[in-house]
Amino acid sequence: MRNFRKLFETNIHVNVSHDLQRQILEILSLARVINNYYYKKGQIQDKIKPLLVKKFREELEIIEKNRDWLFGIPSVLDKISQDFISRNDSFRFPDSIILFEAWMSLGMRSLYPQVALHFKFPGFLKGEKTRHIFQYIFSTSRGLAFPIYFPPEYYDYNPSFLKYLNPFFKWVYKICHYLNKIIFKIEKIFNSKRHHPGEFESVIISKYNDNVYKGINTLFHGYFTDEPKILSQFASLGEVLKNVIFCYRIGDHAVEVKINRNFPTMEVPLISNNLIKKRYEVDFYSYIKQLMTVNNLLTKKIEYYRNKRKKLIKSLSMIDQLKFWLHISKKLSLPGQHLPPKYAEIEKYHKHKHLIEKLRTLLWITPLFTHTIHSASRVRESFKFSRNIEQLSEYENDLESSKSIFFTFISLFEKEEEFEFLDEEVVVALEDLRDMMAKMWLYFKERHLKYALRSLNDIARLPIKSENYKTKIEEKIKKLIPIIAIYEIFNRPLSESVYPEAIPQTKRFGAYLAKFLTSRYNIIGLNLIKFFNRLAYRNWAHLIKQKKLSFQEFFKFVFNLEIWKYIPDNIKQIILDDSL
Structure with missing residues (x-):
């Protein structure tokens, strides 16, 4: 297999698994995602076509009725683009699907992880000093699925013993197809986005006491394994990276870190934390250190108010204590009940404790950028644990975007509980x-986010047949991918992106499902997929050997298969043109 020119050029590289099985089956995964993407895109275009015609007629009426119409017409293209992106964009970065659609058209340069970003965070677990997130960027994600392969005769593989086995094992050749159809139907029921352009998968490497380094791998869909796995003792992170490899899973790209034992690898450019800090002026490490200090303060305050409440209750006479607990039980069973005024001091401490507990939870379950400002549309998602959340719809109109999400919640809680927070x-x-995040987020937003949005607009307007189209797209990818990756950190809760241990896993059904499907003892989950991956690889490898195909020829062979019915001819042409 031939090497191809990398999109990113840096001085630091990491080793990523690159055996022949991955090289071959990733091509099929890429073709499948592109085919499914254009199938979904076609469906949406058919749905919005009547809307497009209607808007076009409305604009014609504006032209006929108004002589000064040039700047009074909203762009139909922009509106339709927004309608499409709001339904299909699997990334939280606005309009990023434009970039990843263009990236897919680069053909072979859209295969495999093209770059990794390194983010440094403070340690969280006992003995953990530093936590390093390595975020790998892929142009597509196939999701959890079975490979595509055909009966042996398709590959000119027809040994004599097969004629005796075929009557018993013919079903094996079709089982992957039927299982994929079942998965596809389940995907439609739950409206999931298993196949989509663009993907970020992360793996964690942490430094513990005595220079022991441990790794936390990805199961799939961003869910991490529970227990860190010991790698070894190393003098520095640089030594770790020289001695480990990052293994990505075919198709869904879940990442695992392990000691390199002479596995076939490829070098992937690494954008280091120091470079991110210098170039984009974001320092997540310092901010999270401050956040952890606040977390410790809130923990102490919770204990303080709990003890104050206990002391006040104990100071009551036995009869008053009994009456107090009766009032508490009545309040819990009958919403809207209030305690008598003589218990007001006890209730004040309880409400302070309860509010601070909620604030401590918000530190970990809200997107980082909301720690300084927030969008009212995101508030409901973050406040799911509020028992009076139904009142939020009436309150949303009063929310101030200049507040951090913590002060928004304090205001909401004060209104719900009819008290004043005085700590x-x-x-x-x-x-x-709030102020610390504001300096970092608002600068990034003004300097880099707006630039990225303008660049995405340029890509959307760039004709696919324009001169040096692929070169222009490559330049955009180099500049935009780091910005999009950093935005993902800003826009996700810490419990989702960096510290999965911050919230109980019992609250994440997806984590349980991921563990079940990827368990080494589960024969119907990932193990079954791995079995069929090996079978598919052997068949395709046999075909490559029989036909004496080069890597580029095999790439073209796969994309010319008749099963890809939904990839437009002009897109297929640009994918196959000058693939290397």
Whole structure:
């Protein structure tokens, strides 16, 4: 197999698994995602076609009725683009699907992980000093699925013993197809986005006491394994990267880190944390250190208010204590009940404790950028644990985007519980956190996010037949991928992207499902897929050997298969043109 020119050029590289099985089956995965993408895109275009015609007629009426119409017509293209992206964009970065669609058209340069980004965070677990996130970027994700392969005769593989086995094992050749159809139907029922352009998969390497390094792998769909796996003792992170490899799974690209034992590898450019900090002026490490300080303060405050409440209850007479607990049980069973005024001091401490517990949870379950500002549309998602969440719809119109999500929640809680939060120390700590995030997020938003959005608009308007189209797209990818990756950190909760241990796994059904499907003892999950991957690889490898195909020839052979009915001819042409 031939090497091909990398899209990213850096001085630091990491070793990524690159055996022949991955090289061959990733081509089939890429073709499948592109085919499914254009199938879904075609469906959406058919749905919005009547809307397009209607808008076009409305614009014609505007032209006929108004002589000064040039700047009064909204762009139909922009509106339709927004309608499409809002339904299909699997990334939280606005309009990023435009970039990944263009990236897919680069053909062979859209295969395999093209770049990794390194983010450094403080340790979280006992003995953990530093946590390093390595985020791998792929042009597509196939999701969990079975490989595509055909009966042996398709590959000119027809040994004599097969005529005796075929009557018993013919079903094996079709089982992957039927299982994929079942998965596809389930996907439609739950409206999931298993096959989509663009993917970020992460793996964690942490430094513990005595220079012990441990790894936390991805199961799939961004869910991490529970227990860190010991790698070894190393003098530095640089030594770790020289001695480990990152293994990505075929199709869904879940990443695993393990000691390199002379596995076939490829070098992938690494954009280091220092470079990110210098070039984009984002310092997540310092911010999270401050956030952890606030978390510790809130923990102490919870204990403080709990003890104050206990002391006040104990100071009551036995009769009053009994009456107090009766009032509490009545309040819990009958919403809207209030405690008598003589228990107001006890209730005040309870409400302070309860609010601070909620604030501590919000530190980990809200997107980082909301720690300084927020969008009202994102508030409901973050406040799912609020028992009076139904009142939020009436309150949303009053939310101020200049507030951090913590102060928004405090205001909401005060209104719900009819009390005033008076802990000045907590308020000051949250204000400092807000200001620290504001400096980082608002600069990134003004300097880099707006540039990325303008660039995406340029890509959307770039004709696919324009001169040096692929070169222009490559340049855009180099500049935009780091921005999009950093945005993903800003736009995701820490419990999702960096510290999965921050919230109980019992609250994440997807994590349980991921563990079940990837368990080494589960024969119907990932193990079955691996078995069929090996079978498919042997068949395709036999075909390559029989036909004496080069890597580029095999790539073209796969994309010329008749099963890809939905890839437009002009797209297929650009994919296959000058693939290397």
